[in-house]
Amino acid sequence: MLKPSIVTELSQIVGTRGMIMGQSQLQTYECDGLTAFRVPPQAVLLPETTDQVQRILRVCHRQQIPFVARGSGTGLSGGALPGEDSIVIGLSRMNRILNLDLPNQQITVQPGVINANVTAATAPHGYFYAPDPSSQTVCSIGGNIAENAGGAHCLKYGFTVTHILEMTVVLPNGDLVTLGSRTPDAPGYDLAGVFIGSEGTLGIATEMTIRIMRKPETVQVILAAFDTILAAAQSVSDVIAAGQLPAAMEIMDRLSIEAAELSVHPNYPACEALLLIELDGPEAEVNLQMEAVTKICKENGAWETRLAVDEHARLLVWKGRKAAFAAAGRLSPNYIVQDGVIPRTSLPSVLEKLNAMAAAENLRVTNVFHAGDGNLHPIILYDRDHPGEEERAIDLSLRILDVCVEAGGSITGEHGVGREKQCSMSYMYADPDLETMQRVRRAFDPLNIANPEKLFPTPRLCGERTRGAYAPHPLEASGIAEVF
Amino acid sequence: MVSSAVLSQYEIAEHLVSIAGANHVRTEADGTVSSVPASTEEVSGILAFCNENGLSVRPHGGGTKQRWGNRTTANVNVSLERLNRVVEHPWQDLTCTVEAGCNWAALQDRLGAHGQFVALDPLFAGRATVGGILATNDSGALRHRYGSLRDLAIGMTCVLADGTIARTGGKVVKNVAGYDLCKLFTGSMGTLAVITQANFRLHSLPQHERHFTVSAPEAKRLSALLAKIRGSHLLVSSLQLRGSREGFHLDVLLTAHPLAQQDSILNSMVREDGLTLLEGSREMWQAREALFLPGRTILRLGTLPAQVCDYADRLQMASPRVSISSVSQSLGLHTIAIQAEPRETIDVLKQLREHAALSRSTVAILEPGTLSANAFVMPEAQLPLMREIKRQFDPHNILNPGKMF
Structure with a gap:
């Protein structure tokens, strides 16, 4: 329990409006997107300035109170899950865009700014912010930095770490430090590179300058329907082997297609595996590449290919894909989204193992992949009300990660380790x-x-x-x- | 614990022979001992011995950038030249694993057999090694499109000062499990760990290359064009500004398919500014390397991208008695060579650093030449944290002591 004198001190920093102590309100903060784990925090503080964050952390440091920084709480690995004796520092009120510097293609924002709002702020000038996690309409830049968020388009454009240039960071002792630099290769160790993706364990970023990119001249998405996931996966390998670097390559299996259809009606073809390839760049170049990609898909047995060229059609395609996690709720009362990565070429053998493991547990697993970079998102469906099923589902999800590691991959491509995967x-x-x-x-x-x-x-x-x-x-x- | 006993050169060599073998240890005339281990484990054995005995260590690759940064002395040289294999190149996964002592050009040759490459154009590719390039975070004009080593290195095996063998990252491009220590070791000038192996993400070699150049007497005449190219849809892989007293050249590498007719788009952009687009050649991308002549002082400057031309002009105005040549990447990374009397060189450095303090730019010394000044000036607020990182990784300060701080 927090001592009353500490509660008073903290409330003096953020004001009563900025402090949550009531049990029912604290419940909002007891978990993030990984809802299987819940712990109500001691208190939630909602600072509005870097100075307030600094003063809060000085108190935490002096009193050795653990703290958990939180953005929008959309994380899928329990990174923002409170510890039982910790306070939560919510950054959602620090949500201003501070400066747009077009000549240098940079924008400076506060951590609570929503990912999609960065692109919204730069789009009128012909720019965009590349990392696009599925939750991009609600997740915050601060949270993206903590998790080194990716998204479908990081195949071509890289992850959050590729795009963050400079951060103002409050260290756990309350000291203020600038990590990284708006200019390239500042002397010294790349502390920004280590901080990004450190999941809130190294301090709190309160201001960040990020790189924005020129919107491509043309964007085209092709949907290709296959009878097997392996045929779709082979197409991905062939595209890469042909020297192409698409902006995104995604595979969805039958269950996830059905779920997306029920949820946001993207009008996908009904098939065993849907491959979605987005190409962008100069128009003539994209047209040529699209021809080659379409040919590769057909050679691998795609029985339907659809090209989405206009903005509306493209957005609908992506809406279906990005709704895939949430749409799993249409298939099952509960589900776990996993985030393993494998070398692309081991996809067939890993999928075979994964299906056998699911069958042995009598659990349904649906798959969505960032196929271009080998990032699998198996979604394990279960019903918490069936005794023992949640435990079996969690156990299966972690054993899937073992398979990824054995194949030479990673336990997480973009969701982070958090609480969920720390033992892995x-x-x-x-x-x-x-x-x-x-x-x-x-x-x-x-x-x-x-x-x-x-x-x-x-x-x-x-x-x-x-x-x-x-x-x-x-x-x-x-x-x-x-x-x- | 550091032993207080001072070992003789002979005793040090004798112990290193027990690790690396007699043919791979040599006593040098200057009192140092050189060792050429054959494996990560042998590097680990050598470092653990040096750490226990308070002996300083200089990791050594191709030796092309040993003078970069602050001067440092070492009791033991650890050469990575026998760790020179391309371990694997699973080309369908667009990744490779290579030992740190592998020559850069040799690596690219191997990868090129499958039409792939590590998308980086470092200095002295014929002599420099993977490990040395990583330790110095070197990058050339290709960075415009592909990013720096910190975007390309996806995993490493390293030996820490106490001999701990640590792996970080992995063999897949997408991986956020734990801290990304590759970022920390890249550019750490051999002061945190000895890199023994690295994994890279690869790109396909471009199939259509066109080299162009635009010249002007002053960089500011090229400023609008550079901004237009950066904000355009042109598929530019490399973009650099070469400057000297004789004039300035903006070099462009276009890699779009000929049907996209980007050369004519570029040409009309150039003509709009009253300039002339000329066909260039592959050789112009060697300009940065050509700066490194004996006796010159070489600096690395970082500025904002929009300041590139302004800065290039400023360099030429530094002093009439000083000859400065510069090659600037579009993102604001400048390599500059100064040829002048020692006192003049000091004045130029002072001028640049004073300006840097006001303009958020940075100035690092690569080749000191006649200079003896702190190579890396870091913001005061960052220093305690950087020093603490060094202390955590190398508490006895044996790895390239003084190189960074």
Whole structure:
């Protein structure tokens, strides 16, 4: 519990409007997009300035109060899940666009600015902000930085880290520091590069200058319908082998197509696998590439190809794809979205394993892939009301990650490790690798108060096994402690 | 713990022989010991020994950029030249794994067999190694399109000062599991770890290349054109401004399909500004390398992209007694060569750094030439954190001590 004197001190920093203590209101903040994990925080603070964030963190540092920064709370790995004795610092009120610098193709914003609003602010001038997570209409830039968010178009344009130039960061001790630079290759270590994707464990970014890009002259999307996912996947490999770099390549399977259809009616062809390829660039170039890509799809057995050229048709195609996660709710009362990455060429063997594993558990798994970069989003469908099903679903989702690691891939391509996958970290990295990361953490946060018990495996949460989040800890089994 | 005992050159060599073998350890006339380990494990053994005995270490690749940054001395040289294999090139995944001592041009040759490359044009590609290029974060004009090494390196194996072998990142392009230490090690000048292996994301080699150049007596005559190209839909892979007392040249590499007729679009943009577009050649992209002549002081400057031309002109006005040549990337990264009397060179550096403090630009010293000044000036507020990072990775300060701070 927070001491009354601390509560008073914190409320003096943000004012009563900026502090949430009521139990029912705190429930809003008890989880992020990973709803299987819930912990109500001690308090929620909603600062409006960098100075307020600094003063809050000084109090946290002095009193050793753990804090969790939160953007829009859309994260899918529990990165914004509060710890049981932590406060939440919500950045959603810091939502102003501070400066648009067109000659330098940069924009400076606060962390609470919504991802899509950056593009909206620059679009009238012919620019856009490239990283486009599916949640881009609600997720915040601050959260994108914490997770190093990706999206369908990062195949060509890179991730959040590619686009963030400079950040004002409040360190866990309350000190203010500028990381990165608006000019290239500033002397010193690339601390911005390490900070981005650190999931709130190294401090809080309160202002960021980001790179915007010129909108391409032409954008075209082709939808190709296949009888098997493997045929769609082979087309992806062939496109890459032909030297093409599309803006995006996505595969959806039958279940996810059906769900998207029920949800936002994108009018997709009914098929086993839908491949969606977006090309952008100079018009003549795109026309030529589209010809080649269409030919590759047909050679691999695509029985229908549809070209979406105008803005309206394109947006509808993408609306269906980006609604795929939420649409899973139409198929099942509960679901888990996973985020494994594999080398593109191992897609057939991994899919085969994955299907066998799902069948063995008698669980339905639907698949959406960022196929161009091998990022799989298996969606495990289950019903929490069926006893034991949630545990089996979680267990299956983590075993899918093991398969990805065994194939030479990663446990997360864009959703982050958070609470959900921290025990899988030791499957992907050996102890010396993790200990090396901890050196960075200790340099930024020696007291370990910035989003503690996330990202790294801990004995408390991962039990005595080095992985497998849900093996009951001996203390838990004996009723002495609880795992949340 | 650092041993207080001071080992003799002979004792150091004797121990290193037990790790790397007699043929791969040499005592040098200047009192240092050179070692050429054959594996990450041997590098680890050498570093652990040096760490325990308080011996400073200089990681060594092709030796093309050893003078970059602050001067440093070392008891032990660790050459990566035997770690020179391309470990794998799964070309369908557009990635590769390569040992740090591999020569850059040799790597590109291997990748080129499948029409792919690491989309970077570093200095001295014929001699420089993967590890050295990573440690110095070198990049050329291709950066305009493909980004820097921090966008291309997706995984690394490194040896920390205490001998810990750590892997970071992975073999897939998309990977956000844990901190991305590749970013930290890239450009750390060998002060945090010795890179022994790296994974890169690859790109397909462009199929259509056209080289063009536009000349003007002053850079400001090219300023509007540069801005127009940056804001255009032209498929530009490289874009650089060459400057000297003789004049300025804006070089453009177009890679669109000929049917897109981008050369004629570029031509009309150039003519609108009353300038002339000329066919260029591949050689003009070697201009940055040509700056590195013996005796010159070479600086790396960072400015905002929109300041590139203004800055290039400013350099020529620095002093009538100083000869300055510059090659500027479109994003605001300038490599400049100064040829002058030592006192004049110091004056130019002082001038540039004073201007940098006011304009958010940065000035780093690559080749000091006759200069002896701090190579890297960092903002005061960042220094404690950078020093703490160094302390966490290398508490006894054995890796290239003094190179960075």
